[in-house]
Amino acid sequence: MEIKKPELNLQRQAGLKFVKLNERLYNYLSDRRSRGGDAVLDQLRAETIKKFPDYAQMQIGRDQGNFMTMMVAATGAKRPIEIGTFTGYSAICIARGLPANGRLLCLDISKEWTDLGRKYWARAGVAEKIELRLGPAIEALERMPRKPTFDFAFIDAHKPEYDAYYEGVLPRMKPNSLILFDNMLWGGKLGKAGPIRHENGQAINALNHKLAEDPRVESVLLSLGDGIHACRVLPRAK
Numbered sequence: 001m002e003i004k005k006p007e008l009n010l011q012r013q014a015g016l017k018f019v020k021l022n023e024r025l026y027n028y029l030s031d032r033r034s035r036g037g038d039a040v041l042d043q044l045r046a047e048t049i050k051k052f053p054d055y056a057q058m059q060i061g062r063d064q065g066n067f068m069t070m071m072v073a074a075t076g077a078k079r080p081i082e083i084g085t086f087t088g089y090s091a092i093c094i095a096r097g098l099p100a101n102g103r104l105l106c107l108d109i110s111k112e113w114t115d116l117g118r119k120y121w122a123r124a125g126v127a128e129k130i131e132l133r134l135g136p137a138i139e140a141l142e143r144m145p146r147k148p149t150f151d152f153a154f155i156d157a158h159k160p161e162y163d164a165y166y167e168g169v170l171p172r173m174k175p176n177s178l179i180l181f182d183n184m185l186w187g188g189k190l191g192k193a194g195p196i197r198h199e200n201g202q203a204i205n206a207l208n209h210k211l212a213e214d215p216r217v218e219s220v221l222l223s224l225g226d227g228i229h230a231c232r233v234l235p236r237a238k
């Protein structure tokens with residue numbers, strides 16, 4: 001039987017295998033998923049855009065949200081932590097992946113933004129599963145016992161502080177748990193020749209390099225949304 005050549009419209013150069021996204025494809029993939037028309041998340045996104053138009057783009061994407069729900073459920077996480085909650089979109093996605101006795105800890109500095117989140121956590125039926133602590137995340141982490149507590153982490157707050165969040169959260173993560181960092185492709189501006197001038201880009205680029213070489217974790221940088229750098233915490237040597 002003749003085997004037909006693949007007809008995939010992928011980048012052709014050897015070793016390069018990806019599909020360039022555009023609005024049509026993004027909408028297609030965002031709609032082809034479980035809970036594609038999620039009323040609570042769609043209303044939260046709409047109200048966030050209305051109330052905080054200058055900041056609404058900080059929310060994670062629809063596909064990212066589903067991915068996190070699935071990751072939390074598939075790994076059996078019960079005690080996740082989120083650094084950077086905004087109006088609570090990603091928190092709903094994480095909380096939905098938890099079992100009945102799971103509890104998500106959210107860290108954020110804004111009462112105004114997270115108040116909107118609280119409203120939607122109640123609507124989504126996950127309010128009982130979420131504890132919110134207001135205040136700077138680095139200090140909040142430092143106050144926590146330095147022992148393996150969390151089994152999933154999502155980091156999405158102040159970019160220049162990402163490395164400090166990482167160092168703060170890592171000793172508090174259980175072996176084999178996942179840490180996900182958002183915006184790690186920094187709007188597609190990384191990988192160019194020459195210096196990066198913006199402090200956010202510098203911090204993200206430095207952390208991408210550090211994670212890839214860090215013997216404490218196994219890491220993979222995914223082109224999901226604005227880039228998710230996923231790390232598996234390796235069991236510590238006894």
Ligand SMILES: C[S@@+](CC[C@H](N)C(=O)[O-])C[C@H]1O[C@@H](n2cnc3c(N)ncnc32)[C@H](O)[C@@H]1O
Pocket residue numbers: 058059060083084085086087088089090091107108109110113135136137138156157158161
């Ligand atoms: C990109 S938004 C988070 C978006 C959210 N994950 C979502 O999907 O809707 C970043 C958040 O980090 C918070 N933030 C900024 N600096 C912080 C800090 N030092 N400690 C804790 N949270 C901080 C901001 O208040 C903001 O809500």
